Amino acid sequence: MDAFFQALCDAVGTQHVLTAPTDMAPYLSDWRGRYQGKARAVVRPGSTQELAGVVRACAADGVPIVAQGGNTGLCGGATPAEDGRAIVLSLERMNRIRAVDGDNNTITVEAGCTLAALQQAALDAGRLFPLSLASEGSCRVGGNLSTNAGGVQVLRYGNMRELTLGLEVVLADGRIWDGLRGLRKDNTGYDLKQLFIGAEGTLGIITAAVLKLFPAIGQRATAWLAVPDPAAAIRLLGLMRSLCGERITAFEIIGRSALDLVLRHIPGARAPLVGGADWSVLIELSDSAGTADLAAELEAALTQAMAQDLVDDAVIARSLAQAQALWSLRENISEAQRIEGISIKHDIAVPVSRIPEFLERAQTMLLEAWPDVRIVAFGHIGDGNLHYNLSKPEKLENEDFIARTPELNRKVHDLVAALGGSISAEHGLGQLKRDELVRYKSDVEMEMMRAVKHALDPAGLMNPGKVLGAVACAPSGL
Numbered sequence: 001m002d003a004f005f006q007a008l009c010d011a012v013g014t015q016h017v018l019t020a021p022t023d024m025a026p027y028l029s030d031w032r033g034r035y036q037g038k039a040r041a042v043v044r045p046g047s048t049q050e051l052a053g054v055v056r057a058c059a060a061d062g063v064p065i066v067a068q069g070g071n072t073g074l075c076g077g078a079t080p081a082e083d084g085r086a087i088v089l090s091l092e093r094m095n096r097i098r099a100v101d102g103d104n105n106t107i108t109v110e111a112g113c114t115l116a117a118l119q120q121a122a123l124d125a126g127r128l129f130p131l132s133l134a135s136e137g138s139c140r141v142g143g144n145l146s147t148n149a150g151g152v153q154v155l156r157y158g159n160m161r162e163l164t165l166g167l168e169v170v171l172a173d174g175r176i177w178d179g180l181r182g183l184r185k186d187n188t189g190y191d192l193k194q195l196f197i198g199a200e201g202t203l204g205i206i207t208a209a210v211l212k213l214f215p216a217i218g219q220r221a222t223a224w225l226a227v228p229d230p231a232a233a234i235r236l237l238g239l240m241r242s243l244c245g246e247r248i249t250a251f252e253i254i255g256r257s258a259l260d261l262v263l264r265h266i267p268g269a270r271a272p273l274v275g276g277a278d279w280s281v282l283i284e285l286s287d288s289a290g291t292a293d294l295a296a297e298l299e300a301a302l303t304q305a306m307a308q309d310l311v312d313d314a315v316i317a318r319s320l321a322q323a324q325a326l327w328s329l330r331e332n333i334s335e336a337q338r339i340e341g342i343s344i345k346h347d348i349a350v351p352v353s354r355i356p357e358f359l360e361r362a363q364t365m366l367l368e369a370w371p372d373v374r375i376v377a378f379g380h381i382g383d384g385n386l387h388y389n390l391s392k393p394e395k396l397e398n399e400d401f402i403a404r405t406p407e408l409n410r411k412v413h414d415l416v417a418a419l420g421g422s423i424s425a426e427h428g429l430g431q432l433k434r435d436e437l438v439r440y441k442s443d444v445e446m447e448m449m450r451a452v453k454h455a456l457d458p459a460g461l462m463n464p465g466k467v468l469g470a471v472a473c474a475p476s477g478l
């Protein structure tokens, strides 16, 4: 065994340094099966101290590190490069809940805790941790932080950045930064934790976090609505806000093609309304008090919406099982799309007011360029975030579809930029969108990002080739 492997084994124990191809395989490709990499080893530390030992060994030998949580990321950020130089650093053994502070409404968790386990720990303490994603059974807190995950309740509670008060991070040289402060007010200089949130493992390894808790939910009301078009959906959101205020927890739009994929591929999925609308909205109200009659409130609000022609048809869930069935239609869209075959994914954001314009212009532009392409649009319309995906025309070969990806990306992303939007709303950049970044950020912004990277990871060993690209660690200008 060479000295580097010996140092890894000394840090975490030999049984947690995986090198057999079958043991490493699950860590070397992404959820969509789009990226396949190689690694010298998969290393699974059990504590922050162990993890810091691994990072020090890598720093000493110049070995790149790819942090990995649940490996559910959609941009290839957790997949190592094909050159096989890196190790994959899996956080899955660091999954403890360290503390719950009820009076402070905070929870301190390790980065390898799954989102579902975190939600359960909050519930056990009579609280809510509101981040909610379809991948919550598998994705882990470190991955949620590093991608600044969003999901279906951002409208009310914010994304991961807004849910975080403190972080513990192992820096690129192996030093540990203990920033685990549970403070809602702290104006002592730069807010360093924000650098690591959304950095996709390119600046350091997040090992633990202090996160905000909220009152547990006492009551929910969920409805599936057929709406005339996206413009009506936006007006409906405004009306519902004025009638139901903060109780609107989720407001999701689902295009007909997205629902059709779920009905085709997901066993037990049933259309919620007869007829099938081109656009549907899934809305949920929730309240911490169990006393209000939210279903009645929702029904009354929807009656007003129908009178204003903002809703054509609606079904309100009358039981938890019915609500879950409606949510399952929304949450299975990614899975159904995966079963259907390859697709080009765009996770875009534009100002909420410009969503209808985006949808109209994008459809016209794409169908002019390629009449057979299948547009699958859905997402968090209340946040201005759409998953604007393109599925392969049925008779086309995969390679021919992939060949057109750059052209289609360019069209969609240029339109997004023209509307003042972002080419990555919640999934990050990873290796999927890395090369497009320079087109949409100013030179000043790119130089600031490179300067931060260089300051925190001068040797470029933290997830190289992601976000900024392999050559980007040298600062230019600042």
Ligand code: FAD
Binding pocket: 031, 066, 067, 068, 069, 070, 071, 072, 073, 074, 076, 077, 078, 091, 111, 132, 133, 134, 135, 138, 139, 140, 141, 142, 143, 144, 145, 146, 147, 148, 149, 150, 151, 152, 200, 201, 202, 204, 205, 206, 207, 334, 335, 426, 427, 430, 463, 466
């Ligand atoms: P991974 O995939 O393991 O890693 C993601 C990135 O974070 C990589 O760059 C990795 O290097 C880095 N990283 C991981 N852990 C650490 C760490 N401890 N320190 C530093 N860097 C780290 N995302 C949303 O935002 N909203 C959604 O609604 C949503 N829905 C999804 C639905 C499905 C079915 C699937 C498969 C994915 C969905 N995602 C969604 C994407 C994905 O689940 C999220 O991005 C999630 O936050 C990734 O967590 P993970 O633990 O799987 O991270």
